[in-house]
Amino acid sequence: MKNRIKLVGLVLVCLLVLPLLLACAKAPSATPAATEKVITVGYLNDLSGAISCCGIADQVGLKNYLQYIQDEKRIPGVKFDVVSWDDRYDVSRVAAGYRYLLDKGVNLIVTMAVHQSETMRPMAVADKMLILGYNTSELNIADPIWCFTQQPLTENANASFFNWVTQNWDYQKTGRKPVVAEINWDNSMGKAGAKGAEAYCKSLPDKLDWKGTIVVPPGTMDFSQPALQLNQWGCDYVFSTMVNGPTTNLMKEKNARGYKFQVCTGGWGFVCFKQSKDVGGKDIDGLYWISAEGWHTDGTAGLKLADTICRRYNSASDIEKLGYLENICYNFGLVFGMEVEFLVKGAISAGLDPTNSEVLRGQATKMKIDPQGLYPPMTWSNAKGSGVDKLRMYQIKLVNGVPEPALITDWFDVTKYKK
């Protein structure tokens, strides 16, 4: 008895002391071969929580693309390594994740949602760490900029959707304005989307009949009341700034009750075809992909490349089971990979050290990116540049099982509607 107590006590003390011992040990640093530089990319996103359908495909895309660069020797002498952290869509885990990635010696961090980059921003500024985000808020891209964005501000994305509605609504034939509304998660993404949509729709009272935003807590499963409300409003179009999971629940509810409104999701509300198909079958209402100026100018080419890379690095059963090809987020992951490629290439061609986060940030703010024939030359949106305000929109349709984007709205400058 006595010995057991002692033993357990010792083990406990050891457990408590272990962090201290670990602290004294050197942080594990990757030892690159003499000629090779290793760029460690930190990936912080949701891999198992509410938006996992996006995070997983995105991560696979990023990894595949970096592997592709390496295999094709597009940047000689540079190896890539990806370290991931799963934040389970829980903001309280983001700070821990940031620390973890930093400890793993990452050179830059790729992330997704706005709350993730926002939480990391003060620390990133202090540590001089470059963050590539997917979408952003105005607060996030205030000076000093350490967070860069791939996509429009959420509010702009939503505004551009309603812009599309005004362009395509047949006012003569119907003899009325389209009735529109939004349904959002009660979090940063949802609130930003609602703000943009409301500002836009209210600026065009003669073109849109804006009914308002329904806010549901993240994690909500039951959409019976929101669906009923949307139906009672008599909505024609409903834009959902929720990721695909909850949106499919809303669509299930809508289809089960035979409501008439059309649910559309897009912008950075992800396009996870696989799940939508599982739920809605052929009745997928509308999946829209809204991109900022400078990125995805030709979505078709991007999807074609995604097809090649995906088939090269993933087994057919995985592609089928997890539906990477049917998930636009896979494509977004590729774009992150391209961003990394552009930054590193730029740094090397300027004769700078690509493992230095500050150098990469410098490249991000001013570099011309070599498109390699995929994308036309463009500049990194200097945060408040046109990139986040000027948008175009594609509609994604499945053609023979392969998603094909069709351009439906060309450049649309959201700033025009802002006061």
Place this chain on the structure above:
Amino acid sequence: MAMIPGDFSQSYERDIAIFRTKTQWVVMVIGLAIMLTFPLFMSNYWLSLFNFIFVTVIAVLGLHLVTGLCGQISLGQSALMCVGAYTVGVLSVKFGISVWACLPLAGLVTGLIGMIFGAPALRVKEFYLAMSTLAAQFIIVWVVSHLEEWTGGQLGMYVPPATIGGFSSASPSNLFYIGFILTIVMIAVAKNIQRTRVGRAFIAIRDNDIAAEVMGINLFRYKLLAFFIGCFFAGIAGWMWAMYLQNINPSQFTLKESLWMLGMVIVGGMGSTTGAVMGAVFVRGLDMIADYASAWAGTVFPTIGEQAFTAFSLIIFGLVIVIFLIYEPRGLYHRWELFKASYRLHPYAY
């Protein structure tokens, strides 16, 4: 508390003293001095981990006073931290009050709000009380996220760092010193509350509140006081949290965190200040170790897939807590006491 055989406490003061021997003092001072040198050689990673642990320790100490000492189960500690954090944010950003001045204010405001949610404690007991504090968790976060003009709502707000001259809490090493001092002060306060009249009244209420009332303890007053003090701690922790992240967002304060804080009190050992500190350090440390262990496990079994990381980290974390509770349901502190006792008595069995 077991002492060296033959050495007895001969006065009441000595019996309730925190440090009863000179050795304890010396060990304590040396330990603290060593901790103070951490920023000299540790990386920012470890320092900010410590800062995170400081936040947790302060909040858990508050919960320890409410739940461990006074027996009022509270599931809203994380939300009350939210109140503290937003008090700093709103007062410093909207009203231009110095961040330092916000430190006591955060505690006071949180304490007062905590009293509102603690008020049902007079009528409501046990789990039902837990639920009125659970309501606090949801209501506070909802209110904060809807006072958009002040708090920025779900978009969150940035909080300026605390500065004196050139000293700014923005760097993890400076924040480490602030957090360190704050934690020591809060531990001392908690430990001393426990030793006073108030602390003894709390314990009486925990053990049998009807009997305590009969003995002349004003239940309402003391229960409210317990909530005030506990939430004051949460407010201080909230201040520290705001300094630690500098970006506060209502969704950072989750129910899961609140539940874990209760878990830390249990894992540490109910009713002991040292236990509360041990529990906070243990659970946070374990969380981190589980992450590292699962990253390793992920490289050993790469075929499992990308989610092995999360899955293993959850499983390892849960498993250690489960096994720990099976073998020591009375908490770390109890085990620590047994260990000390058997160590002192070595080589004699009894």
Place this chain on the structure above:
Amino acid sequence: MLNVNNIEVMFHGSILVLSGVSLQVADKQMVALLGANGAGKTTTLKAIAGMLHVEDGKVTHGSIEFDGRRIEKLTVEEIARLGIALAMEGRPILEHLNAEENLLVGSYIKREGANIKKDLDMVYGYFPRLKDLRKNTGGYLSGGEQQMLVVGRCLMMHPKLMLLDEPSLGLSPLLMREVFDIVDRIHREEGTAFLIVEQNAMLALAFTEYGYVMENGKVVLDGVSEKLRANEDVREFYLGLSEVGNKKSYREVKHYKRRKRWL
């Protein structure tokens, strides 16, 4: 039937509570176990009923036999199924269950469904008051009613041996008498053996056939109840009488005598 053979009980692996306790209860016999507070009476009962492990205690020496079977290692419910029913001290009724459900809990180990009704009637026969209170919540019954309920619940088990721990605790003298009368009736009519722990030695000895006196974890005296009642020391310490009928002032009790005599 029950043979407690020189048992030693230790708590927390270090605190010796009983040492060398031996007692026997024969078939259909009524036995009293007397002693001062802390003498180890309740612990003895708990050892027999297998409840020591709850308080981190165990029988470290000696044996307990029931119907020729060693039972000191069995669990509480196994012992209960052998036919030993323990009515613990402090009237442990199940508070939120009503009186009848409390009784039904006692019949749980019996498999035949039809007899339960008969058993209930039997218990109501002994305790007519319970029949009126049968839908009342147990926790709100009065002390005497709760005691009846406990005894009734044990009765539902049809035990061969019933262990009663302080059935008279906190009851008025009148109720005390009533409880003992009923116990006596049960003993006569059902043929149940009883081992009764009691502070009220006079009452207990009046109803039982044999008695044991415990002190400091040992059985110090035993004998036929009649003789014990006549025993000078028992009279002095437990009955508070020096001569028949005359009350004795406690001030005159010589405490050393106890030590001299019994150790």
Place this chain on the structure above:
Amino acid sequence: MDKIISLIILGVMVGGIYSLIALGFVFIYKSSKILNLAHGQFLMFFAYVTYTLISQAHLPFVAAVIIVLVLSALVGVFVERFTIRPLMGQSILATIIMTFALGFIVEGIVILISKGYYASLPAFLPTGMWKLGAINISHQYLAILVLTLLLFAACMWFYQGSRAGLAMRAVAEDHITTASTGISVAQTFRLSWVIACLLAVISGLLLSSLYDVHIDLAGYGIAKGLPVILLGGLESMGGALVGGLIVGLAEMFGAGYIDPLVGGGFREVVPFILMVLILMVKPYGIFGLVKIERV
């Protein structure tokens, strides 16, 4: 008017689902005074396993459900034996934290199985609806409501009318006293965990016929289950039913009428505000057992 009636109907239907979730909590609480914080995870786990059996092993739905029911009974036995029984006699809070940690393990296992992906079970309940003017009643919700009521009736009968139920109530009151009457406490515990796991399977399946199965289901179980049982009273099945309906209705009306005024999300806090108000008047929930205190 249509709106009110629609909201009432929705409230009752959704409330039925909440009651269904709460039933699992109440069952464990009634027999062992433990608040099983892992119930949400169990719901999700069994739904996932069913999905995996159907989609990966290509089993027919009924076979998959039978396998999962058997599995859940084993899980119940296992959980009781290795996590709950060692803590018998210890602080209840320790046991609750234990179930909380258990939830983490179950969540981890689910992530291992699901790899973070959503699952959608095939529809096994009647689809379609009745239209009464602007109001419509979905067959699926109705079927779930009916099944919930049947499940409640079965559980109530089990508790009030069966011998095992009586044993469970006795064990909940006092382990030692109950053991001294020959009832095996361990067996009773095991039975109650097995039944709770079976309930988790049934409610998990019913929930996943309405919604996608994913990690959020666990949190949903806790967030909706707890206010319901506290409103109704922790020990009362009838309370869980009534509490579920109250929460469902309150949420619907909160969302329908108050949300537009305060900017959304009010639905989430309505049950908690209601809960605090009701607890002030009835400290042990609407139908909860009042603690009998004698000093």
